[in-house]
Amino acid sequence: MSGSDTNVSAGVAVGLALVLSVLRLARRETPRHALSGLVGVAFAAFVAAKSGRAENFFLPGLLANAAYAAAFLVSLAVRRPLVGEIWTRLDGEGPGWREDPARVRAFVQATWLWAGVFLLRLLVQLPLYLVSAVVALGVARTAMGVPLFALGLWLTWRLVRRAPPAPASA
Numbered sequence: 001m002s003g004s005d006t007n008v009s010a011g012v013a014v015g016l017a018l019v020l021s022v023l024r025l026a027r028r029e030t031p032r033h034a035l036s037g038l039v040g041v042a043f044a045a046f047v048a049a050k051s052g053r054a055e056n057f058f059l060p061g062l063l064a065n066a067a068y069a070a071a072f073l074v075s076l077a078v079r080r081p082l083v084g085e086i087w088t089r090l091d092g093e094g095p096g097w098r099e100d101p102a103r104v105r106a107f108v109q110a111t112w113l114w115a116g117v118f119l120l121r122l123l124v125q126l127p128l129y130l131v132s133a134v135v136a137l138g139v140a141r142t143a144m145g146v147p148l149f150a151l152g153l154w155l156t157w158r159l160v161r162r163a164p165p166a167p168a169s170a
């Protein structure tokens with residue numbers, strides 16, 4: 001693919017993202033999701049257009065997956081499972097979960113699950129990126145995007161609900 005083709009493709013991607021963002025805003029969906037998607041596509045398109053390589057559209061996502069995998073693995077190494085830190089802050093549970101072996105075990109399992117999700121994405125998508133298989137990379141990214149994320153959320157919920165927090169002491 002020539003640099004000109006990459007520029008046209010990047011422009012089309014940004015144009016479609018812009019249309020979808022406007023549609024989301026017209027449907028009164030939260031602006032944060034509409035705009036973050038547009039910014040993400042625009043950045044990836046910029047990287048691809050500047051490099052002249054279509055596969056570089058996927059580079060920011062690959063780097064993000066590597067960073068997320070590293071964060072989840074480091075949190076396990078330092079015995080502060082990231083899922084526990086996130087879940088209990090969102091839930092308002094507080095730091096007491098670290099004293100409950102069942103809660104810690106559930107959060108460790110869920111953190112391994114998420115590290116696995118991000119590593120699986122890299123395992124599948126990085127070889128496709130390295131051989132410039134742009135169409136296959138697009139299919140893999142789509143299949144491993146929202147569907148895999150939704151599965152990860154559901155499995156996390158299943159793991160964590162098995163070990164409910166201890167009742168607050170009165």
